[in-house]
Amino acid sequence: MSRFYELNFTMDEAEDGTHSWLVTAPAFPEVTTFGDTQPEAALEGLKAIEEAIAARMADGESIPLPLEETKGVGRYVELSVLVFLKCGLYMICKAKDVSRAELARRLGWHREQVDRLFRLDHKSQMDQIEAAFKALEVPLDVGFQLPVAA
Numbered sequence: 001m002s003r004f005y006e007l008n009f010t011m012d013e014a015e016d017g018t019h020s021w022l023v024t025a026p027a028f029p030e031v032t033t034f035g036d037t038q039p040e041a042a043l044e045g046l047k048a049i050e051e052a053i054a055a056r057m058a059d060g061e062s063i064p065l066p067l068e069e070t071k072g073v074g075r076y077v078e079l080s081v082l083v084f085l086k087c088g089l090y091m092i093c094k095a096k097d098v099s100r101a102e103l104a105r106r107l108g109w110h111r112e113q114v115d116r117l118f119r120l121d122h123k124s125q126m127d128q129i130e131a132a133f134k135a136l137e138v139p140l141d142v143g144f145q146l147p148v149a150a
Contacts, residue, residue: 001065001066002067002068002069002070003066003080004066004070004076004079005027005066005067005077006026006070007023007045007077008024008026008074008075009022009041010024020034020036021035021037021038021040021041022034023035023041023042025048025052027064028048028049028064030052030055031045031049031052033045033048038075046078046079049077050079050120053087054121057087057120060094063087063090063091066079082129085140086119086120086124089117089118089136090118092133092136093136096136100114100115103132103135103136106136107135113128114132117132
C-alpha cells in the first residue's frame with residue numbers, strides 16, 4: 001500500500017489580479033485549503049489531510065485508504081512513515097474491534113501511553129509502534145529498495 005493521497009488544484013484569482021491555488025482532496029471532502037504557489041499549496045494540502053485524519057480518528061470515523069498506485073498524472077502528497085503507521089494502527093484496531101483500553105491491556109501499558117500512539121502530532125518511538133502491531137497480531141513489514149549502482 002502506498003502512502004499517497006491525491007490533491008486537486010484550481011487557480012483562484014482575486015479581484016485585484018493576485019491569485020492563489022485552491023486545494024481539495026478527493027478522498028477527504030472536508031479538505032479545502034489554499035497556497036500562494038503550487039508547492040506551498042501542496043504542503044498546505046498535506047497538512048489539511050493530516051488534520052482530517054486526526055479529526056476522523058478522534059471521532060471514531062473511517063479513514064480512506066491511500067492510493068494503490070499513482071497514475072503519473074495529477075498531484076500527490078505522501079504521508080510520513082510515522083503518520084502512515086499510526087493510521088494503519090487505528091484502522092486495524094477499528095477492523096478488529098479492539099479498543100484503546102483493550103490495546104493498553106494487551107501491551108501492559110497505561111491508557112495515556114496508548115492514546116499517544118494515535119496522536120499524529122506525537123513523535124512515537126518505532127519500538128512502541130512495533131509492539132502495538134505485535135499485540136494486534138499483525139505483522140509489520142517495512143521495505144526499501146537499494147539504488148542501482150551506475
